[in-house]
Amino acid sequence: MTDDVIEMAGAVAPEGAPDASPVLRAVGLAKSFVVRGARGRRAVVRAVDDVSLDLHRGRVLALVGESGSGKSTVARLLAQLYPSTRGEVVLRGEAVRVRGGRRFRRYCRSVQMIFQDPFASLNPIHTIGYTLRRAIRIHHPKANRAQREAMLTGLLEQVHLTPASRYVDKFPHELSGGQRQRVAIARALGARPEVLLADEPVSMLDVSIRLGVLNLLQELKDELSLAILYITHDIASARYFADETIVMYAGRIVEHGDSERVTQAPAHPYTRLLVASAPDPDALDVERPPTSAGEPPSLISPPSGCRFHPRCPQAMARCSVEAPPLLPVPGGTAACWLYEASTGEDGTTEEAS
Ligand SMILES: Nc1ncnc2c1ncn2[C@@H]1O[C@H](COP(=O)(O)OP(=O)(O)OP(=O)(O)O)[C@@H](O)[C@H]1O
Numbered sequence: 001m002t003d004d005v006i007e008m009a010g011a012v013a014p015e016g017a018p019d020a021s022p023v024l025r026a027v028g029l030a031k032s033f034v035v036r037g038a039r040g041r042r043a044v045v046r047a048v049d050d051v052s053l054d055l056h057r058g059r060v061l062a063l064v065g066e067s068g069s070g071k072s073t074v075a076r077l078l079a080q081l082y083p084s085t086r087g088e089v090v091l092r093g094e095a096v097r098v099r100g101g102r103r104f105r106r107y108c109r110s111v112q113m114i115f116q117d118p119f120a121s122l123n124p125i126h127t128i129g130y131t132l133r134r135a136i137r138i139h140h141p142k143a144n145r146a147q148r149e150a151m152l153t154g155l156l157e158q159v160h161l162t163p164a165s166r167y168v169d170k171f172p173h174e175l176s177g178g179q180r181q182r183v184a185i186a187r188a189l190g191a192r193p194e195v196l197l198a199d200e201p202v203s204m205l206d207v208s209i210r211l212g213v214l215n216l217l218q219e220l221k222d223e224l225s226l227a228i229l230y231i232t233h234d235i236a237s238a239r240y241f242a243d244e245t246i247v248m249y250a251g252r253i254v255e256h257g258d259s260e261r262v263t264q265a266p267a268h269p270y271t272r273l274l275v276a277s278a279p280d281p282d283a284l285d286v287e288r289p290p291t292s293a294g295e296p297p298s299l300i301s302p303p304s305g306c307r308f309h310p311r312c313p314q315a316m317a318r319c320s321v322e323a324p325p326l327l328p329v330p331g332g333t334a335a336c337w338l339y340e341a342s343t344g345e346d347g348t349t350e351e352a353s
Pocket of ligand 1: 033034035045046047065066067068069070071072073074299
């Protein structure tokens, strides 16, 4: 048996303790889409603008924001499903830009994506066994039949679909939503990835099984030392599940920091609105689109300056003119002029707030 196969056949061993250097980075990523606007005119949607983030093995980073804030586009850029308009995706220190073909398949071995809808992501005409065997064949072409079967059992056990023999011949429609999402996770693990990009992995599942799937992801993160990007609308679940949280608004990062700090002592006025509109921070049980006043702006002609200023209760004249950079706040950064350090008369620095 090759080393690859030995690792896949049983419980997969972690490849090392959480690493100080990021496994996957976004550096100044931007993505614009050209669309047909009013009266058929060409318009540009600036979906993602200057997004930088680091994913570390053994850690979860949550990307939180309202619908349309650019979260899925960031995940798709990191998965190399879209080419970026600007910026770089850096895997293990190397800038990577692939479009299909063998290089894309090699990239997918390291970076796998889990989608929101397990109904759509599993082919209904194939059994679970077929779907997983196919993934195993693609990622482990040298394994023989017995080795592949051992991997199949190992993957189902890893996502707690046991005994594996009960699930192999089932079709997706014979499983619950949570079981289907577990199969999608098993398929992703078949590549032995270092990074999982999980785009709203529980938002379409029954309330009662969301926590079980998040707990599974957390367990796999620890066992396999995975780096996980967890995309969600639900800032309460980010506190529970993620080490760090990034909040996006209208394509830009507005706040970043330790999840506990971002959710319990949010610095950016937008994060405060998000947290205030999540009624029970300890519950993972309801879909809670933020109910803050106003609507997210058009990304075809976004507001000048800080994109949040038209909705911001603390907006100042400067906010409509100059976009704030990410400024230091205790335990992270926030893109808000409230936190610009100013020099006092005695030479000490103080925040503007
Ligand atoms: N392929 C595309 N073509 C044109 N516009 C797009 C495309 N994909 C995304 N957009 C636009 O980019 C913006 C960001 O979309 P994105 O799906 O990344 O946001 P999101 O935060 O993930 O939202 P949701 O939570 O609803 O999935 C939106 O205005 C969206 O309409």
